[in-house]
Amino acid sequence: xxxxxxxxxxxxxxxxxxxxxxxxxxxxxxxxxxxxxxxxxxxxxxxxxxxxxxxxxxxxxxxxxxxxxxxxxxxxxxxxxxxxxxxxxxxxxxxxxxxxxxxxxxxxxxxxxxxxxxxxxxxxxx
Amino acid sequence: xxxxxxxxxxxxxxxxxxxxxxxxxxxxxxxxxxxxxxxxxxxxxxxxxxxxxxxxxxxxxxxxxxxxxxxxxxxxxxxxxxxxxxxxxxxxxxxxxxxxxxxxxxxxxxxxxxxxxxxxxxxxxxxxxxx
Numbered sequence: 001x002x003x004x005x006x007x008x009x010x011x012x013x014x015x016x017x018x019x020x021x022x023x024x025x026x027x028x029x030x031x032x033x034x035x036x037x038x039x040x041x042x043x044x045x046x047x048x049x050x051x052x053x054x055x056x057x058x059x060x061x062x063x064x065x066x067x068x069x070x071x072x073x074x075x076x077x078x079x080x081x082x083x084x085x086x087x088x089x090x091x092x093x094x095x096x097x098x099x100x101x102x103x104x105x106x107x108x109x110x111x112x113x114x115x116x117x118x119x120x121x122x123x124x125x126x
Numbered sequence: 127x128x129x130x131x132x133x134x135x136x137x138x139x140x141x142x143x144x145x146x147x148x149x150x151x152x153x154x155x156x157x158x159x160x161x162x163x164x165x166x167x168x169x170x171x172x173x174x175x176x177x178x179x180x181x182x183x184x185x186x187x188x189x190x191x192x193x194x195x196x197x198x199x200x201x202x203x204x205x206x207x208x209x210x211x212x213x214x215x216x217x218x219x220x221x222x223x224x225x226x227x228x229x230x231x232x233x234x235x236x237x238x239x240x241x242x243x244x245x246x247x248x249x250x251x252x253x254x255x256x257x
Contacts, residue, residue, distance in 0.1 A: 045250040114168055121175045
Protein backbone atom coordinates (compact mmCIF):
# COMPACT_ATOMS: atom_id res chain seq x y z
CA UNK A 1 0.00 0.00 0.00
CA UNK A 2 1.27 3.40 -0.92
CA UNK A 3 0.88 6.27 1.49
CA UNK A 4 1.10 8.79 -1.34
CA UNK A 5 -2.01 10.74 -2.26
CA UNK A 6 -3.40 10.67 -5.79
CA UNK A 7 -2.32 14.26 -6.29
CA UNK A 8 1.18 13.43 -5.10
CA UNK A 9 1.45 10.54 -7.59
CA UNK A 10 0.28 12.48 -10.62
CA UNK A 11 2.04 15.76 -9.89
CA UNK A 12 4.78 16.40 -12.43
CA UNK A 13 3.90 13.48 -14.70
CA UNK A 14 2.35 15.68 -17.40
CA UNK A 15 -0.21 14.81 -20.09
CA UNK A 16 1.68 11.74 -21.32
CA UNK A 17 1.58 10.31 -17.76
CA UNK A 18 5.21 9.27 -17.93
CA UNK A 19 6.90 12.36 -16.55
CA UNK A 20 10.32 12.98 -18.05
CA UNK A 21 11.38 9.31 -18.18
CA UNK A 22 11.57 9.17 -22.00
CA UNK A 23 13.31 12.53 -22.27
CA UNK A 24 15.77 11.67 -19.49
CA UNK A 25 16.63 8.23 -20.93
CA UNK A 26 17.34 9.82 -24.31
CA UNK A 27 19.75 12.31 -22.69
CA UNK A 28 21.49 9.67 -20.57
CA UNK A 29 22.08 7.39 -23.57
CA UNK A 30 23.23 10.43 -25.59
CA UNK A 31 25.84 11.31 -22.96
CA UNK A 32 27.03 7.69 -22.85
CA UNK A 33 27.23 7.49 -26.63
CA UNK A 34 29.52 10.52 -27.08
CA UNK A 35 32.68 8.76 -25.79
CA UNK A 36 31.51 5.28 -26.93
CA UNK A 37 30.98 6.30 -30.57
CA UNK A 38 34.23 8.29 -30.73
CA UNK A 39 36.03 5.23 -29.37
CA UNK A 40 34.28 2.97 -31.91
CA UNK A 41 35.06 5.15 -34.92
CA UNK A 42 38.74 5.50 -33.96
CA UNK A 43 39.05 1.73 -33.60
CA UNK A 44 37.15 0.92 -36.80
CA UNK A 45 39.35 3.39 -38.70
CA UNK A 46 42.39 1.54 -37.34
CA UNK A 47 40.82 -1.78 -38.43
CA UNK A 48 40.25 -0.59 -42.02
CA UNK A 49 41.39 -3.35 -44.37
CA UNK A 50 42.14 -5.74 -41.49
CA UNK A 51 41.46 -9.45 -41.97
CA UNK A 52 38.90 -11.41 -39.95
CA UNK A 53 41.52 -12.70 -37.49
CA UNK A 54 42.54 -9.15 -36.53
CA UNK A 55 38.90 -8.05 -36.19
CA UNK A 56 38.08 -11.09 -34.01
CA UNK A 57 41.16 -10.50 -31.86
CA UNK A 58 40.08 -6.89 -31.34
CA UNK A 59 36.50 -7.85 -30.36
CA UNK A 60 37.73 -10.68 -28.08
CA UNK A 61 39.84 -8.27 -26.05
CA UNK A 62 37.95 -7.94 -22.71
CA UNK A 63 38.02 -4.12 -22.73
CA UNK A 64 36.68 -4.07 -26.29
CA UNK A 65 33.98 -6.66 -25.54
CA UNK A 66 32.64 -4.72 -22.55
CA UNK A 67 32.75 -1.36 -24.35
CA UNK A 68 31.03 -2.90 -27.41
CA UNK A 69 28.30 -4.37 -25.17
CA UNK A 70 27.74 -0.97 -23.51
CA UNK A 71 27.74 0.72 -26.91
CA UNK A 72 25.17 -1.71 -28.35
CA UNK A 73 22.81 -1.29 -25.37
CA UNK A 74 23.08 2.52 -25.49
CA UNK A 75 22.76 2.68 -29.30
CA UNK A 76 19.61 0.58 -29.54
CA UNK A 77 17.97 2.17 -26.50
CA UNK A 78 18.71 5.65 -27.91
CA UNK A 79 17.57 4.57 -31.39
CA UNK A 80 14.17 3.27 -30.36
CA UNK A 81 13.51 6.33 -28.17
CA UNK A 82 14.33 8.64 -31.10
CA UNK A 83 12.39 6.68 -33.72
CA UNK A 84 9.37 6.58 -31.39
CA UNK A 85 9.28 10.40 -31.31
CA UNK A 86 9.63 10.59 -35.11
CA UNK A 87 6.75 8.11 -35.56
CA UNK A 88 4.58 9.96 -33.02
CA UNK A 89 5.20 13.22 -34.92
CA UNK A 90 4.45 12.01 -38.45
CA UNK A 91 2.12 8.99 -38.26
CA UNK A 92 -1.37 10.16 -37.39
CA UNK A 93 -3.35 6.97 -38.00
CA UNK A 94 -3.61 5.53 -34.50
CA UNK A 95 -3.29 1.80 -35.30
CA UNK A 96 -0.41 2.42 -37.72
CA UNK A 97 1.36 4.62 -35.19
CA UNK A 98 1.10 2.02 -32.43
CA UNK A 99 2.05 -0.81 -34.82
CA UNK A 100 5.12 1.11 -36.07
CA UNK A 101 6.29 1.82 -32.53
CA UNK A 102 5.89 -1.86 -31.59
CA UNK A 103 7.87 -2.94 -34.69
CA UNK A 104 10.65 -0.43 -33.89
CA UNK A 105 10.87 -1.51 -30.23
CA UNK A 106 10.90 -5.24 -31.07
CA UNK A 107 13.45 -4.71 -33.86
CA UNK A 108 15.71 -2.69 -31.55
CA UNK A 109 15.68 -5.44 -28.92
CA UNK A 110 16.21 -8.18 -31.53
CA UNK A 111 19.12 -6.35 -33.19
CA UNK A 112 20.70 -5.67 -29.81
CA UNK A 113 20.35 -9.35 -28.83
CA UNK A 114 21.92 -10.50 -32.11
CA UNK A 115 24.82 -8.06 -31.68
CA UNK A 116 25.44 -9.03 -28.06
CA UNK A 117 25.38 -12.72 -28.97
CA UNK A 118 27.91 -12.13 -31.77
CA UNK A 119 30.23 -10.20 -29.43
CA UNK A 120 30.01 -12.81 -26.67
CA UNK A 121 30.50 -15.67 -29.15
CA UNK A 122 33.74 -14.08 -30.39
CA UNK A 123 34.83 -13.30 -26.83
CA UNK A 124 34.19 -16.78 -25.39
CA UNK A 125 34.17 -19.22 -28.31
CA UNK A 126 36.62 -17.45 -30.64
CA UNK B 127 -18.19 22.23 -34.00
CA UNK B 128 -17.30 23.38 -37.49
CA UNK B 129 -13.56 23.07 -37.85
CA UNK B 130 -13.25 23.99 -41.55
CA UNK B 131 -13.00 27.74 -41.23
CA UNK B 132 -10.50 27.82 -38.41
CA UNK B 133 -7.35 29.84 -39.06
CA UNK B 134 -4.37 27.60 -39.65
CA UNK B 135 -0.79 28.33 -38.77
CA UNK B 136 1.29 28.71 -41.97
CA UNK B 137 3.02 25.62 -43.26
CA UNK B 138 6.78 25.33 -42.93
CA UNK B 139 7.18 25.78 -46.68
CA UNK B 140 6.38 29.51 -46.53
CA UNK B 141 9.41 30.21 -44.39
CA UNK B 142 12.79 30.93 -45.89
CA UNK B 143 15.16 28.10 -44.86
CA UNK B 144 17.39 29.22 -42.03
CA UNK B 145 20.53 27.69 -40.57
CA UNK B 146 18.75 26.87 -37.32
CA UNK B 147 15.75 25.15 -38.93
CA UNK B 148 17.91 23.33 -41.48
CA UNK B 149 20.22 21.95 -38.79
CA UNK B 150 17.19 20.97 -36.71
CA UNK B 151 15.62 18.79 -39.42
CA UNK B 152 19.08 17.46 -40.31
CA UNK B 153 19.43 16.19 -36.74
CA UNK B 154 16.28 14.14 -37.19
CA UNK B 155 17.19 12.92 -40.70
CA UNK B 156 20.70 11.86 -39.65
CA UNK B 157 19.15 10.09 -36.65
CA UNK B 158 16.86 8.05 -38.91
CA UNK B 159 19.77 7.37 -41.31
CA UNK B 160 21.89 6.14 -38.41
CA UNK B 161 19.07 3.83 -37.32
CA UNK B 162 19.27 2.23 -40.79
CA UNK B 163 23.06 2.21 -40.45
CA UNK B 164 22.87 0.04 -37.32
CA UNK B 165 21.89 -2.81 -39.66
CA UNK B 166 25.37 -2.64 -41.18
CA UNK B 167 26.95 -2.64 -37.71
CA UNK B 168 24.95 -5.73 -36.69
CA UNK B 169 25.77 -7.45 -39.98
CA UNK B 170 29.47 -6.67 -39.50
CA UNK B 171 29.49 -8.09 -35.94
CA UNK B 172 27.63 -11.24 -37.02
CA UNK B 173 29.95 -11.69 -40.02
CA UNK B 174 32.98 -11.31 -37.73
CA UNK B 175 31.56 -13.99 -35.41
CA UNK B 176 30.98 -16.36 -38.34
CA UNK B 177 34.31 -15.62 -40.03
CA UNK B 178 35.26 -17.11 -43.39
CA UNK B 179 33.04 -16.35 -46.33
CA UNK B 180 30.54 -14.25 -44.36
CA UNK B 181 33.25 -11.78 -43.42
CA UNK B 182 34.78 -11.75 -46.90
CA UNK B 183 31.34 -10.88 -48.33
CA UNK B 184 30.74 -7.86 -46.09
CA UNK B 185 34.33 -6.69 -46.56
CA UNK B 186 33.89 -6.81 -50.34
CA UNK B 187 30.58 -4.92 -50.13
CA UNK B 188 31.91 -2.21 -47.79
CA UNK B 189 35.12 -2.00 -49.85
CA UNK B 190 33.26 -1.33 -53.11
CA UNK B 191 32.80 2.28 -54.23
CA UNK B 192 29.12 2.16 -53.31
CA UNK B 193 29.88 0.65 -49.91
CA UNK B 194 32.45 3.35 -49.22
CA UNK B 195 30.01 6.04 -50.33
CA UNK B 196 27.37 4.66 -47.91
CA UNK B 197 29.91 4.42 -45.11
CA UNK B 198 31.10 7.96 -45.82
CA UNK B 199 27.51 9.21 -45.61
CA UNK B 200 26.92 7.31 -42.40
CA UNK B 201 30.16 8.55 -40.84
CA UNK B 202 29.15 12.16 -41.59
CA UNK B 203 25.63 11.48 -40.24
CA UNK B 204 27.18 10.05 -37.07
CA UNK B 205 29.51 12.98 -36.46
CA UNK B 206 26.83 15.53 -37.31
CA UNK B 207 24.29 13.86 -34.99
CA UNK B 208 26.94 13.55 -32.26
CA UNK B 209 28.07 17.20 -32.47
CA UNK B 210 24.56 18.60 -32.79
CA UNK B 211 23.49 16.27 -29.96
CA UNK B 212 26.08 17.94 -27.72
CA UNK B 213 24.61 21.29 -28.84
CA UNK B 214 21.21 20.00 -27.71
CA UNK B 215 22.62 18.93 -24.34
CA UNK B 216 23.90 22.49 -23.77
CA UNK B 217 20.44 23.83 -24.68
CA UNK B 218 18.95 21.37 -22.17
CA UNK B 219 21.12 23.04 -19.54
CA UNK B 220 19.69 26.39 -20.63
CA UNK B 221 22.95 27.53 -22.22
CA UNK B 222 23.35 29.12 -25.66
CA UNK B 223 19.65 29.59 -26.39
CA UNK B 224 19.91 33.19 -27.63
CA UNK B 225 19.96 33.73 -31.39
CA UNK B 226 23.65 34.74 -31.88
CA UNK B 227 24.78 31.73 -29.78
CA UNK B 228 22.47 29.34 -31.65
CA UNK B 229 23.96 30.49 -34.98
CA UNK B 230 27.53 30.34 -33.68
CA UNK B 231 27.09 26.82 -32.25
CA UNK B 232 25.38 25.79 -35.49
CA UNK B 233 28.41 26.75 -37.57
CA UNK B 234 30.73 25.08 -35.04
CA UNK B 235 28.72 21.85 -35.41
CA UNK B 236 28.99 21.94 -39.21
CA UNK B 237 32.75 22.56 -39.18
CA UNK B 238 33.37 19.99 -36.41
CA UNK B 239 31.33 17.31 -38.21
CA UNK B 240 33.24 17.86 -41.46
CA UNK B 241 36.65 17.90 -39.73
CA UNK B 242 35.86 14.71 -37.75
CA UNK B 243 34.52 12.92 -40.84
CA UNK B 244 37.54 13.78 -42.97
CA UNK B 245 39.97 12.95 -40.13
CA UNK B 246 38.47 9.52 -39.57
CA UNK B 247 38.69 8.72 -43.29
CA UNK B 248 42.29 9.94 -43.45
CA UNK B 249 42.96 7.72 -40.42
CA UNK B 250 41.20 4.79 -42.11
CA UNK B 251 43.11 5.09 -45.39
CA UNK B 252 46.33 5.57 -43.42
CA UNK B 253 45.84 2.25 -41.59
CA UNK B 254 45.14 0.57 -44.93
CA UNK B 255 48.51 1.86 -46.09
CA UNK B 256 46.89 3.88 -48.88
CA UNK B 257 48.33 7.18 -47.64
